[in-house]
Amino acid sequence: MANTYTQINIHAIFSVKGRExxxxxxxxxxxxxxISGILKNQKQFSLAVNGYKDHVHIFFELNPTFALSDIIGIxxxxxxxxxxxxxxVPGHFEWQSGYGAFSYSKSQRNSVINYIKNQxxxxxxxxxxxxxxxxLKKFDIQFKDEYVFEFYD
Numbered sequence: 001m002a003n004t005y006t007q008i009n010i011h012a013i014f015s016v017k018g019r020e021x022x023x024x025x026x027x028x029x030x031x032x033x034x035i036s037g038i039l040k041n042q043k044q045f046s047l048a049v050n051g052y053k054d055h056v057h058i059f060f061e062l063n064p065t066f067a068l069s070d071i072i073g074i075x076x077x078x079x080x081x082x083x084x085x086x087x088x089v090p091g092h093f094e095w096q097s098g099y100g101a102f103s104y105s106k107s108q109r110n111s112v113i114n115y116i117k118n119q120x121x122x123x124x125x126x127x128x129x130x131x132x133x134x135x136l137k138k139f140d141i142q143f144k145d146e147y148v149f150e151f152y153d
Contacts, residue, residue, distance in 0.1 A: 008046070011112055012072055012101040013055060013132060017094040021053035027088040031079065032056070038078050042071055047109065048116040052123045057116045059109075070117050072099050100132060123141040 016022060023031060032049040035058060039046040047060035058075065062068060076095045083093040104112050115122070122131070136143050 004064070005066045007106060009059065009078075009104045009106065009112070010066060010068060010101055011116070012056065012068075012099050013057050013060045013135070014072065014076060014099040015055035015096050016130065017096045019054045019096070019128075022089045022093070023051060023053050023056070024088075025075045027083070027086070031083065031088075034082055035075055036078050038075050039071070042066065042074055044071060048113045050116045050119045052119050053127065055128050057111055057119065059104075059116055068101055072101070075082060093150055100135060102135060 028051075028136070035049045035056065037048040039049075039058065039060050043063045045063075046058070047061065048059040049056070051057050056079075062071065076099075080093050080095055083090070096143060126134075
């Protein structure tokens with residue numbers, strides 16, 4: 001559409017079904033590159049993709065011609081298919097249903113990128129549950145415990 005200009009920075013988080021620690025070092029970096037490629041193929045601009053053993057963070061500029069839920073669905077479906085086709089984990093790999101998504105301004109981009117890049121270091125001090133619930137509270141998002149990711153401490 002002519003004369004339409006946007007910059008919609010989205011930080012999305014999703015986790016492994018059953019919260020198993022199965023995103024291991026032997027394929028983790030390749031998974032993040034693959035997810036960046038999925039975003040690019042969907043005409044999204046990837047800013048950072050990283051995570052830890054049981055979850056993934058993606059930060060990207062959302063192309064306004066796409067629905068956020070569609071992009072996340074495509075990323076999760078294609079990345080789980082890639083993991084299963086390459087037999088990186090025993091049995092069948094799945095992501096948990098749902099995701100968290102948060103918007104940031106351009107002035108916040110570098111701090112979000114650095115936060116995502118340092119996931120392994122970050123999770124030595126804070127659990128995924130603490131991280132995720134902290135984001136929901138920071139963004140003043142009302143939630144019910146039974147609809148938040150399954151957490152296993």
